[in-house]
Amino acid sequence: MPLSNLLEVVKKEIRQLIRDKRTLALVLLQPVVIILFLGFCLHHDVSDMDAFVFIQETGNYHIEKHSQDILEVIEECEAFHITNQVDSTSKIYDAIRDGEARVGVICNSSGWIGFKLTFVYDSTNRMIDGVVKEGMANVSEELLDILIVQPQYFEVQSESHFGEYTYFESYTPGILCLATFWVCMSISSLSVIMEKTSGTIERLLTTPYSKVEIIVGKLIGNSMAAVSASITSISIVFWIFGADVKGEIPIILLVSILVGLVSLGHGLLISAFVESEREAVQITAYLFLIYLFLSNMFWPLENMHWSMAYARLGCFLTYAVNALDGIMLKGYSVLEVEQDLVILGIFGLFFLLTGILAFRRKITKT
Amino acid sequence: MSKRHIVISVDNLTVKYGGFVAAENISFKVFSNQVFGILGPNGAGKTSILRVLTTLMKPAHGKAVVGSYDVAKNVKDIRPLIGVVPESFALYTYLTARENLLFFSKPYHLAKELQSKNIERVSAILKIQDRLDDKIITFSSGMKQKISIACAVIHNPKILFMDEPTIGLDPKIRRTIWKLIADSKEKMTILMTTHYLEEAEQMCDNVAIIDQGHMVAQGNPLELNQLHSAQSLEEVFIKCTGEE
Numbered sequence: 001m002p003l004s005n006l007l008e009v010v011k012k013e014i015r016q017l018i019r020d021k022r023t024l025a026l027v028l029l030q031p032v033v034i035i036l037f038l039g040f041c042l043h044h045d046v047s048d049m050d051a052f053v054f055i056q057e058t059g060n061y062h063i064e065k066h067s068q069d070i071l072e073v074i075e076e077c078e079a080f081h082i083t084n085q086v087d088s089t090s091k092i093y094d095a096i097r098d099g100e101a102r103v104g105v106i107c108n109s110s111g112w113i114g115f116k117l118t119f120v121y122d123s124t125n126r127m128i129d130g131v132v133k134e135g136m137a138n139v140s141e142e143l144l145d146i147l148i149v150q151p152q153y154f155e156v157q158s159e160s161h162f163g164e165y166t167y168f169e170s171y172t173p174g175i176l177c178l179a180t181f182w183v184c185m186s187i188s189s190l191s192v193i194m195e196k197t198s199g200t201i202e203r204l205l206t207t208p209y210s211k212v213e214i215i216v217g218k219l220i221g222n223s224m225a226a227v228s229a230s231i232t233s234i235s236i237v238f239w240i241f242g243a244d245v246k247g248e249i250p251i252i253l254l255v256s257i258l259v260g261l262v263s264l265g266h267g268l269l270i271s272a273f274v275e276s277e278r279e280a281v282q283i284t285a286y287l288f289l290i291y292l293f294l295s296n297m298f299w300p301l302e303n304m305h306w307s308m309a310y311a312r313l314g315c316f317l318t319y320a321v322n323a324l325d326g327i328m329l330k331g332y333s334v335l336e337v338e339q340d341l342v343i344l345g346i347f348g349l350f351f352l353l354t355g356i357l358a359f360r361r362k363i364t365k366t
Numbered sequence: 367m368s369k370r371h372i373v374i375s376v377d378n379l380t381v382k383y384g385g386f387v388a389a390e391n392i393s394f395k396v397f398s399n400q401v402f403g404i405l406g407p408n409g410a411g412k413t414s415i416l417r418v419l420t421t422l423m424k425p426a427h428g429k430a431v432v433g434s435y436d437v438a439k440n441v442k443d444i445r446p447l448i449g450v451v452p453e454s455f456a457l458y459t460y461l462t463a464r465e466n467l468l469f470f471s472k473p474y475h476l477a478k479e480l481q482s483k484n485i486e487r488v489s490a491i492l493k494i495q496d497r498l499d500d501k502i503i504t505f506s507s508g509m510k511q512k513i514s515i516a517c518a519v520i521h522n523p524k525i526l527f528m529d530e531p532t533i534g535l536d537p538k539i540r541r542t543i544w545k546l547i548a549d550s551k552e553k554m555t556i557l558m559t560t561h562y563l564e565e566a567e568q569m570c571d572n573v574a575i576i577d578q579g580h581m582v583a584q585g586n587p588l589e590l591n592q593l594h595s596a597q598s599l600e601e602v603f604i605k606c607t608g609e610e
Contacts, residue, residue: 199456203517206420206450206527208442208473 026282034289040305041293046131048081049102052095060109066147070107073142079135096122096161103132114153123160124329125300126170162330169243173324174297176233176256177317182288183229184260188222188267189280215356219264226260246331259320262344265351272358297321316347370397373525373555378428381414388414389579401556403570407607411579412559413529420450420527449523453530455510459503463513467520474521488516491546508539528558567599575606582606
């Protein structure tokens, strides 16, 4: 192989890359943004989980005498951060169910001198599971030292509030959202771009078809992709992997279709700003990664950098994952995830309207 | 024979893309049942003029009237009157030829019978009957161009705009397209851009030669030959636009 030929090909490739400003921008910016997002969002060393504590003091020597010490030991443990002290067990369960706390610590008596610590925790994220158990071990070790109590009088136990899930099951809401998002967003942006590059959009604009008919018709046609992607993903999750989660399949399907429709609108908006199929795929992949980090579908919110914790509020997949998490893992009804669904709908409308406006502007300019 | 009337009137038309002037102070008239050719080298501004006349762009200055409608104001009135053959094939590749034809004829609300009759008639002229139910993706460039032209004339437009209709096609297909243009002249007015001067000489009743956005000559090909003491339109073209 003559080296000069190879060098020519290399030179040509570098020139092409440098002169294509959009690709160059992606090449330079992508690693920076992705690494920043990774650095700020991904932490396996979860700490300071919001904890509610209930200490039932009555009738127990150790608890009455050392309630303050118990609180201090829990607070000093890196895993927990006490945000509230409540006066009943039911308030602990309510706080976890409503997402106000990740962990609840119930301290009550076990006989006259013995006592029991129960760590109730949100079991929908498997990373938290390990951290809670580690935290429990640390707290009990400290308490045994401080309280000078015989181990047989001191019991520590954990209780997963929403049931036990496998790793796969605990990630199914995120997986469903991502699969539907990817399919719908790429289908919608690519189909618009292909119409632009093939010239069919221009041809249509010289006919009596109106711009609104063209855009809305396209979206309705593409919504088949949302339905199909949702049915396929759900079928695989339930029938191939046999996920044993809560929630009715038709409800899960409807939420997944809603995620697909919002993603179609997002794709339309993207297509108004890109010039080629390659750019559309690059941007879609880019957003896929950013949304993956931001929506805390795999990594818990705790220890996410504050800037990312705010940024996630602007990511529609956050609300999609919250809603499906609620339905599939926590057993919420649709009404209980109403707020997330409404926000998701607002995102959908925003994408759709801005997408239509941007697209209209773009095709008017062509 | 009925008296000819003006179908397209372009008056001091200027077309701009941002600050770039693609065509400036262009004026010409096209009469009914004429074939009018806009000739010019690549980048002369031919397609830009066509884009204004087919309602894809608004003029920066001047006026253009298609039918009896101003392109700047009456887009919705113009679109039902025109058929457009774009420079690229602009077809849906995963639809069949028939599906493309039906889709592009739909907004004109033709009666079903007329629609079927038109498909038969146009496909017979363009010799595409045997492949009507094949997907566009399986077609050669020549076949694609034939379908593209069929899509533009399927609704019997009064005015047909064709942007380089025979570019890159083999002589056989070119002849078929010339025949369609010649046959259609009785029913419609045709404005085409081309840089095949032999084609223009043969097909066009009148031509306008554009160079670097400016009109350099216009008239009947024979008159232009006489005026410029040339043997052919190609000679006129070179005299007007200069050697490369």
